[in-house]
Amino acid sequence: MNEKTSFPDQVQLGRTHMSISVVGLGTWAWGDRLMWGYGKGFGDDDIRQAFEASVAAGINFLDTAEIYGRGRSESLVGRLIHLCNTPLVVATKCFPYPYRVSARWLSKALNKSLKRLHMEQVHLYQMHWPFPPVSIESWMNAMADAVEAGLVRAVGVSNYNLEQTQRAVAALARRGLALASNQVSYSLLYRQPEQSGLLDYCREQGVTLIAYSPLAQGLLTGKYSPQSRPPGLRRLRFRRNMLERVQPLIALMREIGEGHGGKTPAQVALNWVICKGAIPIPGAKNAHQAEQNAGAMGWRLSSEEVAALDKAASF
Numbered sequence: 001m002n003e004k005t006s007f008p009d010q011v012q013l014g015r016t017h018m019s020i021s022v023v024g025l026g027t028w029a030w031g032d033r034l035m036w037g038y039g040k041g042f043g044d045d046d047i048r049q050a051f052e053a054s055v056a057a058g059i060n061f062l063d064t065a066e067i068y069g070r071g072r073s074e075s076l077v078g079r080l081i082h083l084c085n086t087p088l089v090v091a092t093k094c095f096p097y098p099y100r101v102s103a104r105w106l107s108k109a110l111n112k113s114l115k116r117l118h119m120e121q122v123h124l125y126q127m128h129w130p131f132p133p134v135s136i137e138s139w140m141n142a143m144a145d146a147v148e149a150g151l152v153r154a155v156g157v158s159n160y161n162l163e164q165t166q167r168a169v170a171a172l173a174r175r176g177l178a179l180a181s182n183q184v185s186y187s188l189l190y191r192q193p194e195q196s197g198l199l200d201y202c203r204e205q206g207v208t209l210i211a212y213s214p215l216a217q218g219l220l221t222g223k224y225s226p227q228s229r230p231p232g233l234r235r236l237r238f239r240r241n242m243l244e245r246v247q248p249l250i251a252l253m254r255e256i257g258e259g260h261g262g263k264t265p266a267q268v269a270l271n272w273v274i275c276k277g278a279i280p281i282p283g284a285k286n287a288h289q290a291e292q293n294a295g296a297m298g299w300r301l302s303s304e305e306v307a308a309l310d311k312a313a314s315f
Contacts, residue, residue: 009058009297011279013089014180015206016154018123020089022274023296024061025054026212026281030076031069038069042285044076051080053287057294060086063183063210063281065093065128066113074116082118090117091124091181091210093158096131096139103134103142110146126156126183130164140171147177156181156210162198169205179207186211186278188220188249188269188313194276203277214273214280215266219243222250222265249312256305263295268309270296275306 010019029036030047062081064073074092081088094109114122125146127139146152157168160182169179182202186193186209193199193209202209215221224243250265257263263271266282270293273280284290301309 007298007300010060011208013061013124014154014156014208015178016180018089018154020061020208020279021059021297022279023059023270023293024063024210024279024281025051025059025290025293026283027062027064027073027077028068028212029283029285030064031072033069036283036285038072046286047076048080049287050284050290051084053290054284054294055084055086055088057291058297059290059294061089061091061279061281063091063212064117065095065126066109066116067093067095067128071112071116074113078117078119089123090119091126091156092117092122093126093128093183094139095128096134098131098133101133103138105134106139106142106146110151114151121151121153124154124156124180125152126158126181127160127168129159130157130161136160136164136167137171140168141175144172144175144177154180156183158183158210158212160184162196162201165198165201165207169207179205181208181210183210183212183281185213186273186276186280187214187216188272188309189216189246191313193278199276199278209278211273211278211280215269215282219246220250220253220265220269222254245315249309249315252308252312256301256309260299260301263299264292266292267296268301271299271301272306272309275301 010021013020032038062077064077066074092113094106130136143155155172155177160168165182172179184193199209253265253268257268270280270282282293284293
């Protein structure tokens with residue numbers, strides 16, 4: 001039995017009949033100028049190449065949102081998938097702006113997203129945050145309505161804690177539906193889903209945990225150091241002391257990666273998320289990054305390596 005057979009590259013999305021790659025493609029950066037520098041360090045042609053490289057490598061799961069680039073990300077995704085012959089699973093999100101004082105806004109937001117995506121039905125529609133004033137139960141009822149209308153195949157949430165996820169599960173169950181996913185920040189440097197019991201609950205309920213920022217916005221790539229900090233807003237977040245503290249972890253990731261045929265720290269970090277039972281959705285702004293992300297598939301860290309990384313990241 002070869003390595004690919006031993007470690008499948010696709011898993012079931014929640015309790016649906018859809019299969020998604022164990023590494024997805026996050027498109028937060030696509031169209032985002034302020035945080036990620038769209039239009040300066042990369043542009044539409046780079047994004048096209050990132051998309052094509054991802055699909056060629058077996059990644060079939062794309063995640064976007066109406067708020068990414070103020071709709072630009074969805075438009076880019078829509079343009080690319082429209083020209084692609086490979087079946088893909090597309091996820092997007094509805095943002096609960098304060099002025100959306102009624103769950104009726106979901107239908108309007110969904111229709112705009114579908115138009116930008118050039119889709120009649122989105123595979124996974126997620127509520128982006130559990131913000132007031134509309135209750136979780138009201139949003140889930142609106143989601144169920146969208147499923148019944150044939151506009152959405154599966155329902156997900158994002159940034160929901162354990163109690164909020166439980167409420168979403170219960171609300172959908174009353175409509176005869178199962179929550180497919182919860183998308184949260186999760187990485188070696190942010191372990192809250194483990195510590196709060198959310199990861200275990202999702203596993204018990206058959207809810208796929210989707211991990212955004214699985215590389216801690218680039219901190220786990222090994223690309224940055226106290227002498228070489230990232231540009232833009234991330235420079236403010238990655239202070240010198242944090243970059244100094246993470247270097248021993250990066251060194252361990254390099255050592256472990258070498259034992260797996262020269263895997264990079266980023267690939268080790270993504271594989272760690274997979275080993276925890278979650279789906280990492282790293283971003284890719286060019287073909288090289290896309291190929292690097294795909295290199296996290298087809299193999300697995302040992303339980304001893306996962307434990308060593310857990311310990312090294314506990315600082």
